[in-house]
Amino acid sequence: MAITRFEELDWQPTPIGELTLRRRTEPSVGREIYEVKLGDEFLMSSLFTVAEEELADLGLAAAHGERLSVLVGGLGLGYTAVAALRDERVGSVTVVDRLGAVIGWHERELLPASEELVRDTRTSLVEDDFFALMRTEPAADQPGYSVILLDVDHSPRHQLDPAHAVLYTPDGLRELDRHLAPGGVFALWSDDPPDEEFMVDLRSVFDDAAAHVVEFDNAVTGGVSSNTVYVARSRS
Structure with a gap:
């Protein structure tokens, strides 16, 4: 056969x-x-998910408190959101994705992580443009997220949509910061090595900014590959 x-x-x-x-x-x-x-x-591919899960793990490791509210920009195959849900301190995970088709895949439980994701009562899947959302003024009664995790573009320099580029500038990062609770954490996945110019911009807005290189075995090449996870804390 x-x-x-x-x-x-x-x-x-x-x-x-x-x-x-x-x-x-x-x-x-x-x-x-x-x-x-x-x-x-x-x-994206389910062949390599280490860095996507580390995005959640590193972001949440920097967060303090209980009943943490997590906003995930980019649903993808669901590994970042599921990793966040495995932290017992997390009270809610809101995942925003521009593509309703991706949300539909998980609602139909087509992907390996879908069942764990959609059957958890803490999960909310929202069809929206994360980047446009970050440009809006938060509602007066919005307490801000404990953690914002972003995995949409290939890197701060290589975006899927040119309209995303402004978020990776100091002005765009300040807009994102408005959506964080005091002392909240912003974490970003990148396919590129640490970008020192972006680190300068990140440190101009946030405290405790760091770039973590996440290495993983690559069975296809027989070597080791790596991604970058940026983690920073709100000053407000």
Whole structure:
């Protein structure tokens, strides 16, 4: 019997390109993995999830208190949000994604992390533009989030949408800071090595800013790969 190497689970047009979810067999690890493509560009894969989970772990490790409220920018395959839910101090996780199709995948429990994510009563999935949301003035009765975790663009220098670029400037970071509670934590995933120019901008707005290099074994290359997680604390 022939083995199916690729299976397309969903395809949908979106405002930023054709979005595809597929499942395939990866010979290097001998298991099925899930991949998301936007047009011809690979966005994410379940083959490597260490840094996505570390985004939540490092961000929450820097947070203090109980009943933490977490805002996640970018749902993707769900690994960051699920990692946040595993912290017993977390009282709520709100995940904002611009693409309703991605939210629908999880609501239909198509992905490995979906069941744990959507069946947790602390989870809220919201279809919205995270970057536009950060530009808005928070409501007067909004206490601010304990932690904001962001994983949408490839890096502060390489965005999926040019409109995202302003968030990674001092002005954009100050707008984001308005949505954090006093002493709240902002953490950002990046596919690039630590960016010193971005660190200067981050430190101009936040305290305790640091860039963490997250290394993981790469079964495809036989070597070690790495991502960066930036973590910073609100001054307000």
